[in-house]
Amino acid sequence: MLNWLSQISAITFANLKTLPERRGAALAAAVGIAGVVTVLVGVLSIAEGFQRVLAVSGSPDVAIVLRSGSDTEMNSGLTHDDTRLIADAPGLARNAANLPLASAELFVVINLPKRSTGTDANVPLRGVSPAAFDVRGNLTLLEGRRFEPGKNEVMVGVGAARQFSGLDVGRTVRVGQTEWAVVGVFTAGGGVAESEVWTDAAVLQPAYHRGDTYQAVYAKLISADAFHTFTDALTTNPSLSIKAMRQSDFYAEQSTLLVGFVKGIGITIAGLMAVGALFGALNTMYSSVAARTREIATLRALGFGSSPVVVSVLLESLALALAGGVLGAAGAWLAFDGHTTSTMNWQTFSQVAFAFRVSPALLVEAILWAAMIGVLGGLFPAIRAARIPIAAALRET
């Protein structure tokens, strides 16, 4: 066993020492693998970043109530009476004044120019009830103040403020017939609310001729376990036709479509590139073995086994692949991590701001891809190396 390892290390040493002489091909192979890793990490970091925004948006002890049969707030509708019944359901947390923490909300989509391109894109404008701040729990003002109830004032999420022009404290934005004064900028723990603009529901209703209707109720539960008490009470009430979901489940569901799509694209492109990189690695390793045929035959003549030859060729290929993988991962991390952008959330037809997220797990996944390419690219050349007929190879000088 010990001398098996020393055989491997001797052959691997000889292989790696000749790398500089073969640096052209070796570099090409490593760069090919680096490219695969960069694309993979880049694209998947979009999915991760988006997923993360939606993941931190949802809390298991907050319930979202929509009209039965609707999947999103967009196509939901609740009457004033509905929202009263929901707020009175058991299981809801209450504030110091013993009022239930339930926020009846409505939701319109407005158009604003993007700072980056100047073109218009959709931004959600959300009308909330006073309880909304306690229901969300993680809203913090970065600048300015909250909107005042009854006034045409908005506060904007930090993501929206960054992506769209005009959303600065002190300015007014004109949407349709209405002017809105921007009075504050808030964060929401990195969640989707940061991509929204908030105002008083009672002001938004008349501005958009919504009468006294809402689209959703956001309700804070006593605990995550109280969800069932809460939903049971609502669904057994014959005068209500609603459906309730945990906020965490709601957002997880919202993200699946886009995340699945982005991941699919990322893996397809990276997969195609991986095939190319695999041929590069194969080519490099075949020529590496060919260049050292006589050396390998000499070592075998001295009594070296064939398995150390196999292992050392695999190790060389793996070393090349990992070098490429680390290079690509580092490049992707530097280029993409934290890069903020926004995209369409297809469930709300509005923009969600998020940051590319190059997570450690993603880097590990990418390096594993590189290692796979390395092992596959080294395997057949390694087998060829082990099968070199000793006597015949020694004749070739």
Add this chain to the structure above:
Amino acid sequence: MTTDQSPLIHLTGVDKTYRRGSEEIRVLAGLSLTVQRGEFLALMGPSGSGKSTLLNLLGGLDRPTKGAVEIGGERIDALTDRRLAGWRARHVGLVFQFYNLLPVMTAERNVELPLLLTPLSRAERRRHVATALAVVGLRDRTNHYPRQLSGGEQQRVGIARAIVTDPTLLLCDEPTGDLDRKSGDEILSLLQTLNREQGKTIIMVTHDPHASARASRTVHLDKGQLSAAAPA
């Protein structure tokens, strides 16, 4: 290996045929050879007559198409590839015409290679390497790379590598074929010393009558057969 009275090498009825497309070339044809322990045998013959082929059979680098190769009482043609590799490592030292040193390794590390197949510790390996390099007179070239050495010096590193495991049998394929007369003579003297003072059995392929004169016996290979007769 068995008692010192028995011959070290015993070949009987050895055939070796190579296939080139549909054509079969019979290089060795019913060849027999006996070599006693301690002999220094020169193997001569025209180019392409099969000298290297024969040497490869003796070194366990290849197998005969027919016949028996018995060395030290063991039928090496019957060993599996794996056992044959182990047998080579223990019993034979190979010396090549073009030295076959690994260019990326120093003389010391080249000579150490066969010892990596033994259970010797690093320190013991160093000692054996130092001894072998001293025997070939290259004590002061330990850390030189092959490209920093002359042809004669490289061949001496090759010989040090061949003797470092202290094998009974040295097989040398035209060891002076690529050297000038002076360096060649030094190599031949070295082989002679190894034969006389360390009792190595040596089989040396050569074209050079000058070289074969140093051997204790010369055989000629022609048309697949061996003869002791002197060439015309």
